[in-house]
Amino acid sequence: MGQYPDANRRITDAAASTGSRLDSYVDRYATRTHGMTASEVRSLFSVASRPEVVSLAGGMPNISGLPMDVVGSLISNLIGKRGMTALQYGSGQGDPTLREQICEVMKPTGINGHPDDVTVTVGSQQALDLITRIFIDPGDVILAEAPSYVGALSTFRSYQADVVHMEMDDDGLIPERVLDAIATTKAAGRRIKFLYTIPNYHNPAGVTLTAERRARILRICQDHDILIVEDDPYGLLGFDGHVPRAMRADDAERVVYLGSFSKTFAPGFRVGWALAPHAVREKLVLAAESSVLCPPAFSQLAVSEYLAAHDWRGQVKSFQELYLERRDAMLDALSGLMPEGARWTRPNGGFYVWLTLPPGLDTKAMLPRAVTSRVAYVPGTAFYADGFGSRSMRLSYCYPTPERIREGVRRLAQVIEQEMELRAAFGAEGTSRRPGLDAPGPDQS
């Protein structure tokens, strides 16, 4: 940003604020557009990019470990060998060779997929968008974990879905809460279109669904005829090298499985995928075509070359080690520095720790003070469709160095301490506690 002179823009903004440049289209947008608002993560991006701030906010993978020379040479070979294909339009469903390779990549999850059931998407975010597009009429219900991925909630909202949250604990989504949500929703005469879950190394909660619960939740969805959307960007990034078995591995017709190369290779290509029952896959491809015609051929062939020519499994292993070191740095720092009453999750993979502060604190209200103290996080409310999460925050350990992570947690602990002192001195009114909106976080059971 800011690489061009913005003097004119400032003048225009000033004009806008004096009313001469109102949004003349404001009464013309679609109903869905009124629900599109800038996420709480967005405003953090500009803050987090300042070098003096330790950002524990972003979810950017740490690609510093990628062998740039290898990537550079395979991409330059690609132009030489397959330039006419890489630079041309491709099929809406995605490159056939890449779809075969994706089936190989899914094998460790127990999934035995067919390339014809794979749709390549512009990141798995587009897969989420397309699944929502083909299933959701305004007012339809989506069941989702509490908390859930902020990008999914934003997509669900843009299609005017109503999200019903279900509680998690350290073992992931609680099957009884799934049954409760189904019963409540059905009793209200509402229509559940699908259950959205991130079973592995949850974003933002950091927890993983146990094998026993996977089986129970799958059974519940079979009994109640509910489609499952299983979002799994982190499944290969477990710290013990174990890859949890996907729900899709046990029911090919009930589950749409979403995957991504953004965390196991690089997000800059925007290559993700959906593995869907055949009929759903057909709709997905039609929706993808009307959305972008086809995913970028160049990106797909670059990923395909990388998978074919490089030891990508070895690279994933080195990512696991890199993130493990950072997770340990964060957990150690939290153990040493967080006040009495604070609780946090202990992820076995992925990027995130979910931290819940003692009663009375509000992470969103506290954020400006944290940024002043040069540390950033994402307030918990961003991960709820219903205003919960005010006592919680998401901390990412994926990107900064271990030293920076320790420094970030140290700054955060000071901010929390000041906040608690303020509260002790002036009572609950001194902070912006909103009673009843504390998060039923995954560590509260």
Next chain:
Amino acid sequence: MGQYPDANRRITDAAASTGSRLDSYVDRYATRTHGMTASEVRSLFSVASRPEVVSLAGGMPNISGLPMDVVGSLISNLIGKRGMTALQYGSGQGDPTLREQICEVMKPTGINGHPDDVTVTVGSQQALDLITRIFIDPGDVILAEAPSYVGALSTFRSYQADVVHMEMDDDGLIPERVLDAIATTKAAGRRIKFLYTIPNYHNPAGVTLTAERRARILRICQDHDILIVEDDPYGLLGFDGHVPRAMRADDAERVVYLGSFSKTFAPGFRVGWALAPHAVREKLVLAAESSVLCPPAFSQLAVSEYLAAHDWRGQVKSFQELYLERRDAMLDALSGLMPEGARWTRPNGGFYVWLTLPPGLDTKAMLPRAVTSRVAYVPGTAFYADGFGSRSMRLSYCYPTPERIREGVRRLAQVIEQEMELRAAFGAEGTSRRPGLDAPGPDQS
């Protein structure tokens, strides 16, 4: 396609046809999904890829003229110089440097845009999708030329818009027909959300809107407070080197301008853009983020490097020459071979000729016979939302060699001749003429 063994798939398809693999989700899709059907272009892709068929159907740009060595080396430099940015997530609005360069690329159209008003999209198809998403509620009306771009119609349909077509002639969209369409729509109490136009080297009609009509249509839309979506993928590809002035150049608040690098560089990166009034741009970015998070950083930086390091204007000039030679081959062949009563447009740029056959012929019904005779085209009905266009077809001259174009038109002429003989021998019933559905094509005035 077909790069993996499809024996299992065939068995599964057989099972599906006997009813053992019905779509168990059929009663669960969103209302919009029922309108998503495979386009007439799609079924042609597999046919057109067979080498013995001369495809005059596809709209693939002819990238054989691109200097692959240059592209290969600039991309490999890119990884060395800016790999950490190119492989990472970027901003939802797109790379700031590329947005500056896009403003330079638009200069020949008379547009003096600001980079902050540009949103980079996954091809201009995504720009169409996002514009439709933020403006269209089910049942809203979009005004569009008759015929119009098949990909736009598919997107409009997926948002349940109603398209009202407006007649064109050799000078493009007819202003009086715009007034008629506005009057009729308003009289019916319907809401017009925007007018969609491809003013330059129209896809599929091949015609260009005159400067005088641009001014009149802009004035009409100002008078009736209608937003214009000006889709301009071909504007730089005029055969006389002249770039028509964009409507956006004369009204920055009334027009959303869409551009693309797919035809001036390469479609494999999927980089397009929308230049929109500031408030609309804000909505576009939010919609883009919920759709794909961000456009591929790698693609954007590759295009940016290409624009900075290569003589892209010289490349566009060589594309113009390449397409001019092919257009001439097609027009010559049509002049020599088409029967009495056939009419076609004479494009001054772009990729397409719109051919209308003598009364009584049906291009969709004729297509299987054409393919048997090893020539393919797109039937005219694909370019109408309302069933018109049955006597017309789109012929593309962009991709085949001039020799192949001549051979394709020769085969097509034979098919048409046989069709007319059949009709003469057996009467109108021998063909599948549907009275009243002939196209009010651009050459009928």
